[in-house]
Amino acid sequence: MYSVSxxxxxxxxxxxxxALAALEHVKIDTxxxxxxxxxxxxxxxxxxxAGTRVKGAVASSEATAxxxxxxxxxxLDLNMTGQLELYIDGADExxxxxxxxxxxxxxxxxxxxxxxxxxxxxxxxxxxxxVDVLGEFPLPIEVIPMARSYVxxxxxxxxxxxxxxxxxxxxxxxxxxxxxGFSITDPVELEAAINAIPGVVTNGLFAMRPAxxxxxxxxxGHIEIIDKPS
Numbered sequence: 001m002y003s004v005s006x007x008x009x010x011x012x013x014x015x016x017x018x019a020l021a022a023l024e025h026v027k028i029d030t031x032x033x034x035x036x037x038x039x040x041x042x043x044x045x046x047x048x049x050a051g052t053r054v055k056g057a058v059a060s061s062e063a064t065a066x067x068x069x070x071x072x073x074x075x076l077d078l079n080m081t082g083q084l085e086l087y088i089d090g091a092d093e094x095x096x097x098x099x100x101x102x103x104x105x106x107x108x109x110x111x112x113x114x115x116x117x118x119x120x121x122x123x124x125x126x127x128x129x130x131v132d133v134l135g136e137f138p139l140p141i142e143v144i145p146m147a148r149s150y151v152x153x154x155x156x157x158x159x160x161x162x163x164x165x166x167x168x169x170x171x172x173x174x175x176x177x178x179x180x181g182f183s184i185t186d187p188v189e190l191e192a193a194i195n196a197i198p199g200v201v202t203n204g205l206f207a208m209r210p211a212x213x214x215x216x217x218x219x220x221g222h223i224e225i226i227d228k229p230s
Contacts, residue, residue: 012038014126017217019043021225022088022124028053031081033114034068035089036061036107039124043088044068058084060114061107062171078117087118091125091211092137092204098123098211098228099187103140103204106168106176112202116209123211127218135182138163140204142174147199154197155179174201
C-alpha cells in the first residue's frame, strides 16, 4: 500500500480517492499511458509524491505532458514505445459496461489512441460520473475545421443538437462539436456511425474500446473497483 502525502481539496474527495487507488496498479519500471483532466492531474501529483519509479509516460495532451515534466517524469513518444501495459485516464460518464463518454478536455483523439494501444485501461472517476444510459453529458466530436457545418447537419439527422465549442482547439489543430440530446442505448453502433461521417476525426464514445477496470471514488473516501463484464 502506498503512503502518499498530498494536499486534498474538500471539494473533490471522490476524485482523490480514485486517483490514489490507481497507484496500486502501477508497476515499477513500466511505461505508463496517462490521460487528461482534473482526476488525472491528482493522480500525477500522487504518482510523483509516492516516488513511484516509472521509465516514462505517454501523454494524451500537451497539458498532461507539461505536468508530467514538471514532476521530472520523462514524456515518451508512442511511436517509440510500442504497446503499453497500462493506461490511466478519467471520464465524463461511464455506464455499467464501462463504456465511456470522454472529451470534456478536448483530448479525446489522443486518449482513444493511447487506450487502444494499451493492454489495460483503468478509468478513475468520482461517483457522479456513473450513469445507466450515456448521453446526459454532451458527446464531444473532434472535427476538421472545414467540415464543421457539414458534420453538424449530419449530427442533427442523428437526433442530437450539435454546438460549436468556440474557445476550444485540440492539440491536433481541430475543433470540437458538443452534441446534446443523445440517449445512447447502443454506444458501439453510435460510435461507428459518427466516425463514418467525413470530416470527423473521432468522437468521445469509448465503446469499441471501453475501460477494463473502473475505480470509483466516493465522497466519504471509500472506493469501488468494477471490472468490465466478460
